[in-house]
Amino acid sequence: MLRKIFPKTLLFRSLLIIVVPIILIQVVIGAVFFDSIWFKTNRGLVRGATNEINTFLALYPEFKQKNKVNELINTFKNNTGLIVSIKKETQQLPSANAVKWYSLYDKIVTEEFSDKIKNPYWHNVRFDSSNIQVLVMLNKNEIIEFLIAKSKIRSTSGRIFALWITIPSFIFLIISIIFLRNQIRPIVHLSRAAEKFGKGQFDIDFKISGALEIRQASYEFEKMKRRILKHISQRTAMLSGISHDLKTPLTRLKLQIELLNKNQKLNSLKEEINEMEKMINEYLDFASNQYSQPLEKFNIFQVIQNLIDKSFKKNIKINSPKNLIFSGRKNLIRRCIANIINNSQKYAENILITCKKIKNTTLITIDDDGPGIEDEHKDKVFRPFYRIDKSTAFKDSNFGLGLSIVEDIVNSHGGTVKLFNNPKGKGLRVILSFPN
Numbered sequence: 001m002l003r004k005i006f007p008k009t010l011l012f013r014s015l016l017i018i019v020v021p022i023i024l025i026q027v028v029i030g031a032v033f034f035d036s037i038w039f040k041t042n043r044g045l046v047r048g049a050t051n052e053i054n055t056f057l058a059l060y061p062e063f064k065q066k067n068k069v070n071e072l073i074n075t076f077k078n079n080t081g082l083i084v085s086i087k088k089e090t091q092q093l094p095s096a097n098a099v100k101w102y103s104l105y106d107k108i109v110t111e112e113f114s115d116k117i118k119n120p121y122w123h124n125v126r127f128d129s130s131n132i133q134v135l136v137m138l139n140k141n142e143i144i145e146f147l148i149a150k151s152k153i154r155s156t157s158g159r160i161f162a163l164w165i166t167i168p169s170f171i172f173l174i175i176s177i178i179f180l181r182n183q184i185r186p187i188v189h190l191s192r193a194a195e196k197f198g199k200g201q202f203d204i205d206f207k208i209s210g211a212l213e214i215r216q217a218s219y220e221f222e223k224m225k226r227r228i229l230k231h232i233s234q235r236t237a238m239l240s241g242i243s244h245d246l247k248t249p250l251t252r253l254k255l256q257i258e259l260l261n262k263n264q265k266l267n268s269l270k271e272e273i274n275e276m277e278k279m280i281n282e283y284l285d286f287a288s289n290q291y292s293q294p295l296e297k298f299n300i301f302q303v304i305q306n307l308i309d310k311s312f313k314k315n316i317k318i319n320s321p322k323n324l325i326f327s328g329r330k331n332l333i334r335r336c337i338a339n340i341i342n343n344s345q346k347y348a349e350n351i352l353i354t355c356k357k358i359k360n361t362t363l364i365t366i367d368d369d370g371p372g373i374e375d376e377h378k379d380k381v382f383r384p385f386y387r388i389d390k391s392t393a394f395k396d397s398n399f400g401l402g403l404s405i406v407e408d409i410v411n412s413h414g415g416t417v418k419l420f421n422n423p424k425g426k427g428l429r430v431i432l433s434f435p436n
């Protein structure tokens with residue numbers, strides 16, 4: 001459950017680790033501040049104003065008797081800033097208090113007034129932009145209006161505090177996002193380079209940068225890449241060398257047989273030598289630096305269609321979008337598909353090739369209606385020189401190399417090849433899957 005909500009990328013995870021504590025600290029500091037400072041200060045200020053109202057109300061009857069109400073009003077105005085006016089014509093107080101339920105300040109004012117003012121009263125915290133209005137009823141035709149300056153009874157430190165606590169953290173958050181992104185970029189570059197290398201793109205331009213640990217990982221990756229490339233080229237060079245060296249004695253043998261060709265029995269020996277030569281040529285052809293070709297984008301449907309038109313005659317159907325772009329080494333991919341079709345042609349009548357792209361994967365499925373391959377052989381047929389029916393060895397150039405070359409090519413593109421039984425009941429299904 002938590003894993004589902006938790007962000008997936010390193011950037012957002014790191015941000016969360018930074019942001020959550022900051023917000024929590026702000027909430028705690030905010031709560032402590034509002035409870036201990038803001039509430040108490042405002043309450044004290046409102047209480048002071050309430051006391052002034054009560055003092056006025058206490059003195060009012062006496063000054064009224066002496067007809068000196070105006071003097072009293074002026075004294076209060078000059079000394080406390082309280083603006084008082086007597087409203088004789090007003091008959092009734094408005095019914096509901098004009099306060100906002102969500103405002104904490106209104107709540108403090110309401111509580112203090114209701115606690116301290118004993119006469120019936122009404123108050124309006126939002127009378128105008130700078131004053132709070134309090135109407136106190138003395139008797140039926142006498143209501144006293146008090147206007148209290150907001151600046152006098154409202155502490156502005158709450159707002160300033162809130163701004164000081166939120167704006168700098170917001171700025172720091174943006175700065176940390178920028179820094180974090182820079183720290184994460186080398187990791188993204190490293191993973192992209194590894195992905196490309198996995199797909200067989202060996203000419204990656206990769207710059208080592210970032211924090212020590214990331215540099216270390218990148219450096220190790222570079223070392224691994226160089227070792228693998230060296231290993232591949234060594235292996236290819238060695239096998240090419242062996243194949244090449246074998247050609248000389250073979251040619252010599254052929255010449256000698258040619259000279260001795262009076263006896264008919266030697267013909268089968270000649271054939272064997274020809275096959276061996278073909279096999280060596282095939283390997284040399286394959287190993288001729290094909291893997292170092294750059295990746296290119298091409299229409300895989302077009303490539304398969306051309307291949308079939310040129311080299312295969314049997315009943316082959318293609319089921320594919322007409323424009324399926326694929327990124328890879330064109331010659332190798334063509335060879336890989338040709339090898340599979342070649343096999344199917346040997347054993348089956350009908351072949352169906354299906355190409356499709358699902359999300360970031362290109363799937364090429366080749367179905368035939370031949371005898372298929374039994375489960376116990378499905379893994380083994382990818383081994384070089386492995387043939388199920390050994391009697392066909394070297395006949396029709398069956399060296400048992402076709403599928404191992406297919407696997408090699410697919411792996412060098414970061415893909416996989418799998419064999420299945422044709423779901424239609426009879427035959428083999430080969431599925432090539434490439435990340436693309």
Ligand SMILES: Nc1ncnc2c1ncn2[C@@H]1O[C@H](COP(=O)(O)OP(=O)(O)OP(=O)(O)O)[C@@H](O)[C@H]1O
Pocket residue numbers: 339343344347368370371372373381382386387388389397398399400401402403404428
């Ligand atoms: N479509 C298929 N139907 C039935 N058996 C198959 C099919 N494809 C391959 N096989 C079996 O798998 C074995 C290995 O195939 P692979 O292509 O590697 O070698 P090959 O076809 O014998 O020789 P090469 O391809 O080198 O000329 C084949 O000998 C054959 O027995």
Ligand SMILES: [Mg+2]
Pocket residue numbers: 339342343401402403
């Ligand atoms: Mg084959």
